[in-house]
Amino acid sequence: MTRYILKRILYMIVTLFVIATISFFLMKMLPGSPLNAENKLTEEQQEIVLEKYGLNDPIPVQYVNYIAGLVKGDMGISFQFDSTPVTKIILDRIGPSAQLGAQALVVGVILGVLLGLIAAIFHNGVLDFTSTIIAVLGTSIPSFVFAGLLQWVFAVNLEMFPVALWESGDLSYTVLPTIALMIFPMATCARFVRTEMLEVLGSDYITTARAKGIGQAGVVFKHGLRNALIPLVTVIGPLAVGLMTGSLVIEQIFAIPGIGEQFVKSITVNDYPTIMGTTLFFSVLFIAIILVIDLLYGVIDPRIRITGGEK
Amino acid sequence: MEKLLEVKDLAVSFNTYGGEVQAVRGVNFDLRKGETLAIVGESGSGKSVTSKTIMRLLAEHSVIKRGEILFEGEDLTKKSEKQMQKIRGRDISMIFQDPMTSLNPTLKVGTQIMEPLIKHQKMSKAKARERAIELLDLVGIPNAELRIKQYPHQFSGGMRQRVVVAIALACNPKLLIADEPTTALDVTIQAQILELMKDIQKKMDSAIIFITHDLGVVANVADRVAVMYAGKIVEIGTVDEIFYNPKHPYTWGLLGSMPTLDSDEDELFAIPGTPPDMTNPPKGDAFAARNKYALEIDTQLDPPMFKVSDTHYAATWLLHEDAPKIEPPEAVKRRMKGFAASVKEGEM
Numbered sequence: 001m002t003r004y005i006l007k008r009i010l011y012m013i014v015t016l017f018v019i020a021t022i023s024f025f026l027m028k029m030l031p032g033s034p035l036n037a038e039n040k041l042t043e044e045q046q047e048i049v050l051e052k053y054g055l056n057d058p059i060p061v062q063y064v065n066y067i068a069g070l071v072k073g074d075m076g077i078s079f080q081f082d083s084t085p086v087t088k089i090i091l092d093r094i095g096p097s098a099q100l101g102a103q104a105l106v107v108g109v110i111l112g113v114l115l116g117l118i119a120a121i122f123h124n125g126v127l128d129f130t131s132t133i134i135a136v137l138g139t140s141i142p143s144f145v146f147a148g149l150l151q152w153v154f155a156v157n158l159e160m161f162p163v164a165l166w167e168s169g170d171l172s173y174t175v176l177p178t179i180a181l182m183i184f185p186m187a188t189c190a191r192f193v194r195t196e197m198l199e200v201l202g203s204d205y206i207t208t209a210r211a212k213g214i215g216q217a218g219v220v221f222k223h224g225l226r227n228a229l230i231p232l233v234t235v236i237g238p239l240a241v242g243l244m245t246g247s248l249v250i251e252q253i254f255a256i257p258g259i260g261e262q263f264v265k266s267i268t269v270n271d272y273p274t275i276m277g278t279t280l281f282f283s284v285l286f287i288a289i290i291l292v293i294d295l296l297y298g299v300i301d302p303r304i305r306i307t308g309g310e311k
Numbered sequence: 312m313e314k315l316l317e318v319k320d321l322a323v324s325f326n327t328y329g330g331e332v333q334a335v336r337g338v339n340f341d342l343r344k345g346e347t348l349a350i351v352g353e354s355g356s357g358k359s360v361t362s363k364t365i366m367r368l369l370a371e372h373s374v375i376k377r378g379e380i381l382f383e384g385e386d387l388t389k390k391s392e393k394q395m396q397k398i399r400g401r402d403i404s405m406i407f408q409d410p411m412t413s414l415n416p417t418l419k420v421g422t423q424i425m426e427p428l429i430k431h432q433k434m435s436k437a438k439a440r441e442r443a444i445e446l447l448d449l450v451g452i453p454n455a456e457l458r459i460k461q462y463p464h465q466f467s468g469g470m471r472q473r474v475v476v477a478i479a480l481a482c483n484p485k486l487l488i489a490d491e492p493t494t495a496l497d498v499t500i501q502a503q504i505l506e507l508m509k510d511i512q513k514k515m516d517s518a519i520i521f522i523t524h525d526l527g528v529v530a531n532v533a534d535r536v537a538v539m540y541a542g543k544i545v546e547i548g549t550v551d552e553i554f555y556n557p558k559h560p561y562t563w564g565l566l567g568s569m570p571t572l573d574s575d576e577d578e579l580f581a582i583p584g585t586p587p588d589m590t591n592p593p594k595g596d597a598f599a600a601r602n603k604y605a606l607e608i609d610t611q612l613d614p615p616m617f618k619v620s621d622t623h624y625a626a627t628w629l630l631h632e633d634a635p636k637i638e639p640p641e642a643v644k645r646r647m648k649g650f651a652a653s654v655k656e657g658e659m
Binding site for chain 2: 226
């Protein structure tokens with residue numbers, strides 16, 4: 001088991017290297033330079049700045065320098081903020097993003113599973129119909145539409161929650177963005193769980209359980225749920241990743257000082273080290289989530305436990 | 312002997328988009344304590360539906376149209392779902408066809424055996440565990456102590472079917488319904504599972520309804536045989552009566568199409584045609600269209616059960632006193648002789 005995890009981590013490093021390389025060259029193909037906004041500088045001054053940040057070197061040399069820095073854990077210094085290391089920018093901004101993402105994922109998945117279960121148990125009834133409608137709306141309407149609606153209804157008209165911004169520690173600021181973010185994962189989970197549960201409830205081992213005299217609750221929760229949730233784990237990975245990117249838009253709308261907002265801003269001003277840093281950070285998260293999901297499989301499904309996993 | 316189960320004029324239909332499918336159309340039989348009744352018939356004859364109806368495990372779209380299922384004098388068709396949950400697994404239990412899918416892949420085998428014990432006999436976990444180990448021993452699974460901690464995928468097909476048998480036997484049921492328990496297993500394992508079931512029946516004195524389409528299996532395990540066709544029992548009798556003195560042309564067809572080791576025919580006999588469409592069952596005898604001995608009256612009127620002996624009944628107009636005397640075909644007669652011979656040798 002340890003060997004397996006070590007092997008996976010090795011693969012992760014290789015993957016990260018590939019991602020770093022590709023995004024470095026893609027980023028260099030972006031039009032403009034970091035100095036676009038600094039028109040007041042004279043030619044000479046610009047030269048000095050470019051020289052200082054090593055931007056006059058040929059691109060392959062810049063690439064080698066960057067990777068060499070990465071290996072040492074140095075992501076460079078941001079162009080936007082005076083000599084702030086990128087690592088510090090990411091660490092400062094990760095809080096709100098992580099909190100929003102986690103809240104949206106947890107609430108979305110729980111509500112989605114419940115909705116899907118209800119739909120499956122009351123198959124073809126009114127509840128099933130209602131939950132299907134919610135699920136279809138939730139998957140087809142983009143989150144920024146909900147964000148605007150929520151702001152208008154709950155912040156502007158009802159004045160229940162703040163319209164935007166962020167106070168760390170004050171949960172009321174997180175309510176609207178969390179709801180806007182969680183609708184997609186909730187709807188996806190609901191549809192998925194409904195289909196899986198219906199299939200599981202029609203399987204032979206459920207008939208066996210009924211033939212033992214087990215009641216409906218036992219059949220659904222003890223025998224059905226676990227089997228229906230195994231495939232859900234596969235879906236949660238991409239959903240979690242989707243929340244990371246979804247939060248780019250939501251953070252803009254709610255003016256939340258998160259990493260997504262920072263990311264968008266740094267692309268518009270060609271802040272190379274920050275773009276690279278954030279991209280790599282998202283990649284690490286993504287790859288780590290995939291690893292966690294693969295390990296989770298083993299926990300939920302005894303058939304997938306890797307050799308030596310028993311005791 | 313006392314009657315454990317009496318099924319009277321049972322009719323079950325499925326409501327489908329294509330109309331009402333009459334899966335079971337008036338089935339009558341009874342079962343005494345400790346007796347084994349085999350129900351034989353081809354796919355779609357209604358044998359599985361009959362057994363699922365007794366357990367009241369039918370799918371949502373099916374309805375019991377009429378009839379009674381008297382189990383120890385109480386009509387199961389009138390029980391609520393809650394009442395049935397108390398009967399299932401305790402008084403009546405069931406063994407299913409495919410051991411590869413009938414165990415829950417995410418629960419330990421021990422948990423699955425302990426479940427009915429905890430539910431019906433209110434055993435503590437520790438006691439149920441002991442009993443589960445005993446049961447695994449009983450069905451011939453070695454290292455029971457270790458095995459109850461394992462998951463179904465760690466068992467072979469035959470071993471899983473033994474686990475399924477252990478679950479069914481957990482509460483010493485009075486009636487065990489085995490729905491093609493050996494069909495999905497290979498021949499050597501089949502023999503082992505049949506041997507096990509006979510063995511256990513002797514120990515526990517349960518009655519068994521054995522559903523199968525394999526006549527070879529029937530001769531091996533059953534006391535009595537009911538032959539089903541198109542939702543009705545067309546012939547019922549003791550094993551000897553069905554094998555040595557079959558009266559219904561459909562039974563002849565089944566016996567004739569059974570391969571034997573010593574048959575010297577070039578071609579295996581087959582019943583021509585296909586079973587009738589049960590959304591629209593034919594008038595008269597449902598088997599008439601495939602029956603070369605069919606009489607005029609077969610297309611008009613469904614035959615009643617004619618009595619052959621106290622235990623042997625068959626629904627064919629050929630048994631009517633005005634009907635022409637017809638002998639079973641040669642191939643079937645040869646087989647009947649063959650069965651008699653092999654029984655004498657005691658190795659059926």
